[in-house]
Amino acid sequence: MSAPPRFIPTTVHKRDEFSETVSGHLEDAPDTKLVLRKLDGVPWWAKPIAGFLARKEIKSLKLVTGIPGTPNLIRVDDSGILRSWSEGMPLNLAKPTQAAFYHDAKRILRDMRRRGVTHNDLAKPQNWLMGPDGQAEVIDFQLASVHRRRGKIFRIMGYEDLRHLVKQKRRYAPDLLTASERRMLARKSLPTRIWMATGKKAYNAVTRGLFNWSDGEGTGNRIAAEGAQIEADLMAHPRVTAVHLSPFALPAKGSGIYAFVETDLSAVQARNLIAPARVALIQPVTTLPGGDVLDLIAMNRLDELDQLLAQQPELESQTAEIVAQRQNLTDRRLAGL
Structure with a gap:
């Protein structure tokens, strides 16, 4: 064979x-x-x-x-x-306001339940995608459960998947909420209330304390812990007018901090602003666009960036030069270019 x-x-x-x-x-x-x-x-x-x-x-x-x-x-x-590959944009970037998206998302949850699967991690908007045609997509099944019996635990977990979808709907399309969905948001299941009061605190203590790992995108918690001081140190230079910090996967192991610095300094001068041990990559830019754009560039999520720019074409002129000068070249190294 x-x-x-x-x-x-x-x-x-x-x-x-x-x-x-x-x-x-x-x-x-x-x-x-x-x-x-x-x-x-x-x-x-x-x-x-x-x-x-x-x-x-x-x-x-x-x-x-x-x-x-x-x-x-x-x-x-x-x-x-x-x-x-799921061809879509995370909800925190797509911000869907169309009822069709949420109808399709509910259809996915119904289909999953018919097969005995609950996702269990849909509070993260990054695990929901909006596809190019406006359809819903779900990714990241690391915490998902397969249920051989459709008992109480299965029903509770399915309810929580749906409740988390409704929370996303409240965030991005509150005017579309139905009366029953508003009641659902006000009524967490008992296991969820217990988890929020006990288990989640222990989970955060282990992941953020022992592993120094954030729940958001698995990229470490360094920006939360050190970001304010790093920004202050960069802004101390008189020719730096704005800073945005993004996480990114290092070429070898671990994750690092990518700093976009609004300045007229050269790339070499900008690199000398701060030690590489604190900021792995630093890129001078003429004008900082929105943070969502910069995060996508830092993490090489250029397909999603194209979708975002299609929705916000006014950002394209600012973004083109930043993409051309980007410093996270993991994709080029892996492809052997």
Whole structure:
């Protein structure tokens, strides 16, 4: 039997202690974009947790494969979990206001429940995407559960998935909320209330304290811990008028801070403003656009940037030069360019 086609990585999107998310393609299908949750570089002390999360993701992806709006599981091997690429923009950037999006999102949740799967991590807007045609998509099944019985636990978890979708709707399209949805937002399930009062505090203590890891995108908690002082130190220079800090996956291991600095200093002069140990990359720009644009550039999420600029074309002139001069070239290194 011939070996399966090799996965060719092109861009590292994010990295934490338990996995690395890399997009790319199979060597015999360069035009089909895929995503690998890379597990072969996990440190030994994190392998038990990484293995537990991987098993949950594999079980759930096997069941949701084929549901429009969810990833298709391609294969599992020693390198990790390979799935289809979801062509969409995270909700925190897309900010959907159309009723059709939320109807489609509910359809995904119904289809998942029919297959006995609950997602359990839909409070994060990054796990919801709006596709190019306005349809809903769901990603990141690391915390998902597969239920053999449709008992009380299954019903509670399904209810919480729906409640978190309604919370996203309240954030981005509050005028679309129905009376029943407003009642749902006011009524957390008992297990959720217990978790918020007890378990979540312990979870935050471990992930943010022991691992120095933030819940948002798996990129570390350094900006929250050190960002204010870094910004103050950069702004102390008289020729710096604004600063934006973004997280990004380092080419080797871990995550770093990427600083966009509004200044007329040269790239060499800007690099000398702060030690590389504190800020891995620093890019001088003429004018800072919105932070969402800069975060996408820092993390090499250029497909999503194109979608965002299609919605906000007024940002394109500011952004073109920043993209051309970007300093996170992980995608070029991985592609061998």
